[in-house]
Amino acid sequence: MKTEKVAEYIIGWLKEYAENAKVKGFVVGVSGGIDSAVTSTLCAKTGFPTLCVEMPIHQAKSQVTRAQNHIKQLKEHFKNVSDVCVDLTSTFEDFKNVVPTASSSPKVDLSLANTRARLRMTTLYYLAGLHGYLVAGTGNKVEDFGVGFYTKYGDGGVDLSPIADLMKSEVYDLAAFLKVPNSIQNAQPTDGLFGDSRTDEDQIGASYDELEWAMNMQGKDKTESDFSGREQEVFKIYSKLNSINQHKMLPIPICEIPKELN
Structure with a gap:
């Protein structure tokens, strides 16, 4: 892959799409993972306002720290980047308290994990509507079109997908080129939806x-x-x-x- 050319192409594609859609910028959920780090950096490089959103739900401290460090680095290099943290932990707990209990069901953990992703999608679209932005997706080709490793109408609910034609290894190549923090490049990929230490590889x-x-x-x-x-x-x-x-x-x-x- 011609990494620099691919980065330039995606940035140009994002700019053209935003201009044609007559929107003001992008909103990206930043998790501390490689995909959201690359996506948010590419959006920042368009020059359009880019809102990075943290949405912790009982999140591991290491994930939060990586996300915060990445956002800090972006803001140091790009004046068009802003950020907000929306802690959805209490919202998630309120949801659990009002839905029918199904503690005996083997699918309850997966259902609640998908609920986390859908609460985040709702938050991103609230902020996008508030500012006139587009929600930029963070899925890669393996996740989106290979194994379907994402939540339908959760992290799969987006306006456009800038890295969905890239294999995971190509996302890592872009991350190195874009100088994404090493802590993110070296971290084990995880969706962070279960509130424990399981990785994507553990699940798949x-x-x-x-x-x-x-x-x-x-x-x-x-x-x-x-x-x-x-x-x-x-x-x-x-x-x-x-x-x-x-x-x-x-x-x-x-x-x-x-x-x-x-």
């Missing part, structure tokens, strides 16, 4: 390097039987997630009424 069962490999193999029409050992295991993990998460990647199905019934 494969690393992003492995998932990229599987995504490339699928593009070459390979099947599970073409591999053995760990490669076969990874390809199976990728194929399963790619299949069951198609509902996130495809347009919402519409029940089209036959003409003879109109």
Whole structure:
């Protein structure tokens, strides 16, 4: 990848989109992770006002610190960057107190994790509406179109996706070029939605390097039987997630009424 040229292209694309949409700037949820750091930096480099939003919900201190350090660095280099912290912990707890309890359900933790992401999406759109900004998504190609590792109408609810055509390894290349803090570049990727130390790899069962490999193999029409050992295991993990998460990647199905019934 021609990293510098790709960065210039994305920045130009963001500027053109904002100008055509006649909006004033961008809002980005900053988590302390690599994707949001790269996205917010690219938005900042457009010269348009860029609002970085922290939205902790029982967040690990290390994640909060990384996010704050990144925002501080951005503000030192870009006068168009501002920030706000919206602590959603009490909102999340209030939500848990009013919805039906389902402590016996094995899916309750996942449902609550997705709720965190959707509370954050609601917050970003509130701020975007307030300022006349666009919500910039932070998903990469592996997450968005490979394994569907995001929350529908949570972190998947955005106005535009500047890095969604980049593999995770390419996001890391951009991060190095953009001088994203080393603490973020070296951190284990995590969605931080469960309030514990589990990483993305813990949840998925494969690393992003492995998932990229599987995504490339699928593009070459390979099947599970073409591999053995760990490669076969990874390809199976990728194929399963790619299949069951198609509902996130495809347009919402519409029940089209036959003409003879109109």
